[in-house]
C-alpha cells in the first residue's frame with residue numbers, strides 16, 4: 001500500500017514539472033500546439049496546464065516549435 005502512495009506522488013510530481021511545448025499540429029485552416037504529455041492538440045495557446053492530462057506546460061521555446069507534418 002505504501003509503495004502505491006509513493007508511486008502516485010511521483011506520478012503527480014512529474015506533471016507539475018513543466019514540459020516545453022515543442023510541436024504544433026497543422027489542420028486545414030489552423031495550427032494547434034501539441035501537449036508534450038499526452039500528445040493531443042491544445043485548444044488555447046499559453047495555457048498553464050493541459051486540459052486532458054494535467055501536464056504543466058512551458059511555452060518558452062514555443063516560437064521555435066516545429067510544425068508536425070500531417071501524414
Ligand SMILES: [Zn+2]
Nearest residue numbers: 035038050053
Ligand atoms: Zn496533455
